[in-house]
Amino acid sequence: MRTTKNDRILLAHGGGGQLTDELIRHHILPKFKxxxxxxxxxxxxxxxxxxSLCFTTDSYVVKPLFFNGGDIGKLAVCGTVNDLAVAGSxxxxxxxxxxxxxxxxxxxxxxxxxxxxxxAKQNNVDIVTGDIKTVEAGAADKIFxxxxxxxxxxxGADLGFEKIAAxxxxxxxxxxxxxxxxxxxxxxxxxxxxxxxxxxxxxxxxTCELLENTSGANxxxxxxxxxxxxxxxGISNGVKFMRDPTRGGLAATLNEISxxxxxxxxxxxxxxxxxxxxxAAADMLGFDVLTxxxxxxxxxIVSPESADDCLNICKNHPLxxxxxxxxxxxxxxxxPTVELITKIGGKRIVQMPYGRELPRIC
Amino acid sequence: xxxxxxRIHKAQTLxxxxxxxxxxxxxxxxxxxxxxxxxxxxxxRSTLPRKLKLLTGPGCPVCVxxxxxxxTVLQLADRDDCLIATYGDMVxxxxxxxxxxxxxxxxxxxxxxxxxxxxxxxxDNPNKIVVFVAVGFETTAPATAVVVKEAxxxxxxxxxxxxxxxLVVPAMRALLSGKNHNIDAFLCPGHxxxxxxxxxxxxxxxxxxxxxxxxxxEPLQIIEGLGExxxxxxxxxxxxxxxxxxxxxxxxxxxAQKIIAECFExxxxxxxxxxxxxxxxxxxxxxxxxFDGLKRFNITETPGEDTSGCRCGEVLCGLxxxxxCGLFGKSCTPQTPVGPCMVSSEGACAAxxxxxxxxxxx
Numbered sequence: 001m002r003t004t005k006n007d008r009i010l011l012a013h014g015g016g017g018q019l020t021d022e023l024i025r026h027h028i029l030p031k032f033k034x035x036x037x038x039x040x041x042x043x044x045x046x047x048x049x050x051x052s053l054c055f056t057t058d059s060y061v062v063k064p065l066f067f068n069g070g071d072i073g074k075l076a077v078c079g080t081v082n083d084l085a086v087a088g089s090x091x092x093x094x095x096x097x098x099x100x101x102x103x104x105x106x107x108x109x110x111x112x113x114x115x116x117x118x119x120a121k122q123n124n125v126d127i128v129t130g131d132i133k134t135v136e137a138g139a140a141d142k143i144f145x146x147x148x149x150x151x152x153x154x155x156g157a158d159l160g161f162e163k164i165a166a167x168x169x170x171x172x173x174x175x176x177x178x179x180x181x182x183x184x185x186x187x188x189x190x191x192x193x194x195x196x197x198x199x200x201x202x203x204x205x206x207t208c209e210l211l212e213n214t215s216g217a218n219x220x221x222x223x224x225x226x227x228x229x230x231x232x233x234g235i236s237n238g239v240k241f242m243r244d245p246t247r248g249g250l251a252a253t254l255n256e257i258s259x260x261x262x263x264x265x266x267x268x269x270x271x272x273x274x275x276x277x278x279x280a281a282a283d284m285l286g287f288d289v290l291t292x293x294x295x296x297x298x299x300x301i302v303s304p305e306s307a308d309d310c311l312n313i314c315k316n317h318p319l320x321x322x323x324x325x326x327x328x329x330x331x332x333x334x335x336p337t338v339e340l341i342t343k344i345g346g347k348r349i350v351q352m353p354y355g356r357e358l359p360r361i362c
Numbered sequence: 363x364x365x366x367x368x369r370i371h372k373a374q375t376l377x378x379x380x381x382x383x384x385x386x387x388x389x390x391x392x393x394x395x396x397x398x399x400x401x402x403x404x405x406x407r408s409t410l411p412r413k414l415k416l417l418t419g420p421g422c423p424v425c426v427x428x429x430x431x432x433x434t435v436l437q438l439a440d441r442d443d444c445l446i447a448t449y450g451d452m453v454x455x456x457x458x459x460x461x462x463x464x465x466x467x468x469x470x471x472x473x474x475x476x477x478x479x480x481x482x483x484x485x486d487n488p489n490k491i492v493v494f495v496a497v498g499f500e501t502t503a504p505a506t507a508v509v510v511k512e513a514x515x516x517x518x519x520x521x522x523x524x525x526x527x528x529l530v531v532p533a534m535r536a537l538l539s540g541k542n543h544n545i546d547a548f549l550c551p552g553h554x555x556x557x558x559x560x561x562x563x564x565x566x567x568x569x570x571x572x573x574x575x576x577x578x579x580e581p582l583q584i585i586e587g588l589g590e591x592x593x594x595x596x597x598x599x600x601x602x603x604x605x606x607x608x609x610x611x612x613x614x615x616x617x618a619q620k621i622i623a624e625c626f627e628x629x630x631x632x633x634x635x636x637x638x639x640x641x642x643x644x645x646x647x648x649x650x651x652x653f654d655g656l657k658r659f660n661i662t663e664t665p666g667e668d669t670s671g672c673r674c675g676e677v678l679c680g681l682x683x684x685x686x687c688g689l690f691g692k693s694c695t696p697q698t699p700v701g702p703c704m705v706s707s708e709g710a711c712a713a714x715x716x717x718x719x720x721x722x723x724x
Binding site: 341343344345347348354 | 402404405581585696697707715716
């Protein structure tokens, strides 16, 4: 039920008056039912039973707003959830801020908010606070979203560059390049028919499973007594570092890890999962798939002893079916570098991508 | 996979044997920019004997485009009655008065993905004269010819082209006619050969005694092409071969050749780095001259001067490798390109910058 005749956002919807109130009560609250938000206080009051929290924020300006496999709403939840997840925490609450261009259709807004709500449910986080601003036509591109999130640090998680050692294995939970190429392919001007689909997903479920596995809450099926034993002794310190390869792709993330740890990295092209349709699109458009953004992937650096267990945990999770050990951390001979052993046995350096990527992919 | 590695190993053996037998450095020029990128991306150089050197040739259309042509485009971009339609790669090539990127603020420069898009732009903007920046080798020339014919048939008179189309074989002849060259053989471009047929390179073999081998862009095809060349050199032979038989025929695409011949005639033209080359550039025939931008705006193109310090010309002739240029990686980077070889993703300098970096201890 809407009291205005408008089917579009007006500047006044951000004015703090009656229209703002209607917008919140009719479009926001019904989608995010939780007690904390329902209070509509100036701050959300959270009861968190932990001394160690993770806190992050990210803004989303993706164009187009809707793409195969997701939309700006889903992205805004998953992106922030993933930042909390790879820091070794379990996401608990998100703040959602909308900057809306005057004239945005309510139909689109509702679709985006439903998507936010669905993604929040899937990732077990509540939207506990938020804000709405409207700007005049032309001052924004339909809608921009900011989310901030709080996560509770998992007891077993002890992650950091300093934990990484030569010999550690590098795991990725699936194919690379799907998100970036989906966006590029749907951009105005480069429309081509394809089965590309963004990998946009929140990976906290999987990362928490990886980190919690030692405590006995082991979801891995068909486990043998030997495997359980090794898990109890070895894996607790098995995961040493995690990061999500978003903008700049795998190339940027591996370079950050190499630089941060002071160690070199060697990966094998043949072991890096890439779907054929992504490879074909990247070849056609002249992109190096290693530099293309992902939105449902994470890299885990794990000890060699725990690598097989970690890989199995990933493979048994819906978001890690195509997980792979893509390479190793190695001693640095001169400066920390990332090297790729190509399918034909050649070697090349994988550099930090050099600026000028396609803008507004997330 | 093993089958592929076996074939690669076989080709590598041929390369090794040739280097050993000849006892000197072997220089093979890859003419095509797509080959250059594939060679770098797949780490092919690292799999070859040290004495086998790959030279990057003048096979990137953006890179060989003379500065005079760029200046003409920029001159037209300044006119209020013109709309420039260009392939994306040309936008950042610096001319004397900036680049199309800096002229773009007036919304008078549109990036198109095909010649058809450029013609459509003319139909959509009847009050502007759309000038299509028609660059490329025999691969893109047929597409330009098609729209010129369409414009003629549909009396779309607010459309014209600036033909910068170039022919590959005259450039190869010019390189071999130069005194300084050190080219032992050519790895010939697969895409161009699809159009002109591998038979077109027979004159290079006959007149200059240099092996010409057409190869596709997969690493295996490139290495097999190099193996074939080495085998010939080792045996003191110079032959014409295609290791891309599934796609390239001796005659090529005769319909495409026909439409080029119908619309264009080869005239003497300027190439960056190579200077004036006889019958190397395609000009619209008289019957289509009303679509010739130079005639329409009564412009006489003057050969440009290369930017001081920029050694793109020598890079394009295979005389130096990009890092030998004083500007490379310093004032000239993909972010701030000085010369065209750093602008195009297929340019030798850009490929070298992105993929060619070596470990410091190598």
